[in-house]
Amino acid sequence: MYKYNNFYQKNFIFKIIENDIKSKKYNLIYTRFPPEPNGYLHIGHIKSICLNFSIAKFYNGKFFLRIDDTNPSTENIKYIKSIKKDLRWLGFQWDEEIKYTSNYFNIMYEYAIELIKKNLAYVDELNTDDIRNYRGTLIIPGKNSPYRDRSIKENLNLFEKMRLGKFNEGNFCLRAKIDMRSKIILMRDPVLYRIKYKKHHQTNNKWCIYPTYDFSHCISDAIEGITHSLCTLEFQDNRILYNWILNNINIKNHPQQYEFSKLNIEYGITSKRNINILIKNKIVSGWDDPRLLTISGLRRKGYTASSLKNFCYRIGVTKQNNVIEISSLESCIKLELNKLAPRAMAILRPLKIVIDNLPLGKKIKLLIPNHPNNKNMGYKNIYFTKEIYIDILDFSEVEKKNYKRLILGSKVKLRYSFIIKAKKIIKDINNNIICIHCIYYKNTLGIKIDKKKQEVKGIIHWISFFDAQPAIFYLYNNLFLKKNINKFDNILQFVNKKSLLICHGFIEKNLLKNDKNQYFQFEREGYFYFDKKYSSKNNIIFNRILSLRKNK
Template sequence: MKEYTCSNSNFIKKIIEKDLKKKKYFYLQTRFPPEPNGYLHIGHAKSICLNFGLAEYYKGKCNLRFDDTNPTKENIEYINSIKKDIRWLGFQWNGEILYSSKYFNILNKYAIELIKKGLAYVDQLNKEEIRQYRGTLKEPGINSPYRNQSITENILLFERMKNGHFATGTACLRAKIDMSSPFMIMRDPVLYRIIFSNHHQTKDQWCIYPTYDFSHCISDSLEGITHSICTLEFQDNRRLYDWILDNITITHRPSQYEYSRLNLEYTILSKRKLNILVKKKIVHGWDDPRMPTISGLRRRGYTPSSIRTFCQKIGITKQDNLIETSSLESCIRNELNKTAPRKIAVLNPIKILLSNVPNNYQEIFTVPNHPTDNYMGFRSLPFTNELYIDYFDFHETNKKDYRGLVLGQEIRLRYGYVIKAIKVKKDIENNIINIICTCDFNTLGKNPKNRKIKGVIHWLSTKHALSATFHLYNRLFTIKNPEKEKNFLNYINPKSFLIKKGFVESNIKNKNNDQVYQFEREGYFCIEKNKNNSNLIFNRIIPLKNKKIQD
């Protein structure tokens, strides 16, 4: 049993338990119904964990049903990515994959049933006219001039729509409900529209397609869904959901329940806006590690368990709020702190020359792979007279609260000796070429007497270090809630992706391994496997909690 299905009680679980106890339903049947018009994101992960998790917990079933009712925005690439993401998160759908398009013939019959009952009509207003006739939140709508056509005429017109006799946008099928309803969704909503586009499942069989609202409730009923769970923006749509099922001859009645969608700081969670980022090449595809897509998080190095833990941590409520990014980051950081072996990497290398260490000198330090888990074993770390340290770990003059190497002062090498900076060598442009230091060989594993050593820095032997590239990913946006901004592209973080050329320990040689490492004092990194490059490339998953970013 997965952790998030059991530990948190929420209002949906209480509803399910009440329904099962009263025998309203004898089993639980949920569904995850994505539209295949983009890649899944972290918000969908919340829905996946909820729908699949509830089915698993109550020994029910969860269907995967693609809401494929708009062929102009859908394709097989998105379908395949969605299937991969669900499996990667640790779930398996019930039976075969389902599609709304599988029910097109049945949906068409129910549309005709509504027409015959005088509850639907073919409207020939264009899209803009329909919007104007619908009214506003303060003013009621106006009946379409086509609203009172006879049933016979509507049957013929709908048949002509189906046979391709109308151009796109010149006719649609609308429900006949109430143009003065206080709920906009009930002001004669569109049930079918004309789309001339090849469909990935039905090819060119249809040129009319049901809307989400019409197909969704009927698909739920046909599949025996008991609890149709969706986000709060569909709360008013529940009125139409129930109206459609009330007015057609269908037996099974599912119930719809809504919860708050996920809103995450510094993040966009709209597939339409994410698609803009991809098309404008602001990011490098849907799986760019800066993207909040599941494939992007996977490529960045997030684990399925860390995402499931996050979804469990934020819970299920009816209250919209903006979740702090630190909440997601802490889930992966806490997990990797326990599982990631430690290594040393120098991302901004500058060379140290140890003047009192011979050129051919080499010493091997045996160091732990994890500070608290001895079962991870130990590794060898070569020490020689030339070392790389990080550029930010050296200053020529001291600064307040600075704990790096300063000219004329001492510092300890991680796992090694205390060294002292004597002088620097510079080029003609006054850039530091290397730092000349001395090494105190009496300080291995112990502090020198009467001398205060204020810090520890990481290092690598230049003769043994392996060159590597580091991809540093930061927040994609500079403001907390870009979703609210009309011109959200104005807030792209110019430092969301940085490339560093540096070095890692030579014992990391296999560029195809799946191991995640903590590079000491830097953060957690995984090997990038999507690049056709013989060199090692590391993606930074997350910095250490208290690391000051100097990228």
């Protein structure tokens, strides 16, 4: 269980709740997480879940999971399953049975009738475009619909016909009668009900009219006894409508809505609409693509539940919109894996090295630690043999400024092994390097290296031919080229074409003998996660969580 004290002391919502408790406004605190089942959850949802869950637990209250299922056109049962899976994976358990907004459709229908009887709602025949045009702009006030002044009796009759399926989809809707000249556009007679001839995953074909988010959300909160309805800042204007609806229907509870800043992270998006655009254009492979900030994508990339929660608790809750640096997220997983991930050597872009002065078939056994700073992780054997692999990026034919790797005619130290010197390059007819012939220095095993005295350029990683097992490495980089991609309408023009690089190389052959371990730090390359779900016996896949190299 997480300790929430520090998180709360910096949280303005905490102070509001403290005052409510001191004034005895509430005896129990009830919160909820109400996702729409039209996509997968993302990192912004984790922030909301952390806030709502921790508030309830801190005050010994209740935390509900409510599926906001009011639009069967975009909803799918698979999203509901993914929502429940993500919450459980994160370690959050909701109180009572999972709730659905559709559970309250009968009650909401009656409240709609109540508003019609109070002459606070009317059935409109304007189409979607006309409603938008009549609504006006921030500068131009709206104008009344020609159907706004229908009698209560006529509105009741038309609304009943809407429910019975007498009209075509899009031809009629129910709107609140508020103020078409309001400075807040949302209050210019918002739509409360619309016709949709879609089978609903919970109610089947019982209904053909469905409440809008604004109408259903506040009523669901009130029915469930939610004390503090927490949402992000883009719903600030919705609070006025939220209160208007509750104040004009006969309902006991009146929850209070409070807004906090949305979670925006550099180079990433969380908009479901934009994610669908990326999927449709085959920029990403699906909702669980590791380049996305969805929970399933982050999980597949290798992020742990604890690292994601720690990130959300670290950034806190404020009313100020900003863009969080991606390094803040990465530092949370790095902090965990630096202690927990065993070290290993992997070659992502293999280049063969032949050791000329080592006899064919001879193997020199080397005992190396699984973690340089944690002896409890134990040791393992690797073998130095005549043929080994290094990374092709660790070799250059010519001298380069500040290049501290293998150069023709120069020496490098092999990690945990000997110093070698490059003597000869073998190329094919296309001038591609096939292998490098080197010699090794027998008396350099285990000695402290003085780079100047021994003319050693640096230390590089390697794998012997004997130890090598083929593997595929997915190197994930920022999906977009712009830090704050949310400022742009056409996100496709800023997609990073190098957001995914695939390498075919080698890992140590006994690396996966412990089935429980899926996290590794590959020397000089980065932290990687064994993608067990998408791997097979002949295709072992590792996803890079974050790199250790700079300017790579």
